[in-house]
Amino acid sequence: MNSVKRFSRVLNLSVFLGGLLMFILGFLVIFGWYTNNPTLIQVYPKFVPMQYNTALGFLIFGVVLIFQRIIKENVLKGFNVFLILLGGLTLIQYIFKLNFGIDELMMNHYITVETSHPGRMAPNTAINFFLSGLSLFIISTGKTRKKVFFASCIGATVLGLGIVAFLGYLSNVQSAHGWGKYTHMAIHTATGFMVGGISIILFTIFISIKERLKISYLSLSFSIGVAGVTLTLAIWQALGASKVFSGGMPNDLLIWIRTSILLLGGGLSLTLTIALWIAYRFWQELIQLKRAKKKILLLNHKLKEQSNLDPLTGIPNRRAWNKRIKEEVSKACIEKYSIAISLFDIDYFKKYNDYYGHQQGDKCLVEFARSLQHQTDWHKDFVARYGGEEFVAIFTKVKIEEIEKILQRIKNTFKGYKIPHASSSVSDYITFSAGICVGIPNSIEDIENYILYADDALYNAKTNGRDRFEIYNYESI
16 A cells, blocks of 8 residues: 555646646747847757747646646646636637737747747647646536546557657658648647657556555556557558658658558557556556455464454453463573562452352452553563463563562552452452462473462462462472
8 A cells, every 4th residue: 555655646746747748848938039049949049939828728737737736627628728718729720720819929939940820839749748638627517537547548649649759750750740831849839749648647546546546557558559559550650651761762662661561559558558568467467466365464463362362251261371471481490580470360250250140250250350551560470361260471580579568569559449248258349369379490390380379379368368369489389
């Protein structure tokens, strides 16, 4: 779970950084237009300028991703609609040869390299803004599995178109970053859309994890496939339109090259999608196996704990006692320190059960176990239920005088509960008797002798009137 939370935080941070980069990109280009700085607008004198509206689109795009968890939903929808209209209206102008006056609405353009209409963004840029706004708007209308998955695929398309345009600059294939005679996409516009496409995909994965839609890795694998197909189709189209490749080349050879690229790119995209999906399923199975293993270990631990605890009183049972006594006696033999084994028995407990009933008897046992625990040092002492109304304790590194004080405290604590016992011959309240054997053991075999002498001391305490304790010194026996 912690790994999922960490991954979710990384995704959220990545989306924030992607939005921040686009915001900075848009701001710098707008600043360049106002300050007549061609470097910020074009990057290189022969490159296509980023139009003012494009920079404004990146500015809004960045704001949406940066503040997607802070800004009110209606405001976010408004920004997304702005991106849709920015790209959509520009496309309508190209398709129907119209001019709505939006291209130079905020800035008169003075750099027109590879620009068919002053101030108008490239058609592929307009498509990317339209798709980006659409994907973010879809997410803002409801975070269902279908909507998030569809938005992820749109983000992959934006990424693919951005990569194609960027590669066009690297390979000097102009048809990769421009369509025909229309305005071309700027190199930093292509970079911005690569960042934007990745950010949208990561954003959909983040939402999938946050909303527990269980499509995060399916979305990622399919998005990469969509990006690959988009990249393949765009390169296929660019090679067909490029004079660099088609000039002087036989038509049959050009068709063969384009077909090969189409088949190879499509096949690789499909293979990569399937491979990522298989890897995801395999990873999911590994996670489930780890969770099952962890659950089994926890259950085993709980069962082990329960098998060593008395179900009524909640203190260790005789099984736990048998294990612990061996450990403590072994240590005492090696380090040569004294131990005390004490047996406790509630006086006239059978009569108490007969008179008050077994439910009250159970409560009495619980109270007595609590008094033993409260007056013992859990760091070095050990208390357990021995069976029936008998309890047993081991005290380490103690002398007879200390044992007397400990038992007196236990006695006073238990008396303070003032549990009525009308059938008792020694008191109006519940009392107990105890037998203790104290000394330094010589070997592990001394355990039986310690318990035997403690039991004998307990018998003497009962014989001598009950409501008392007897102590045997093992070394003097």
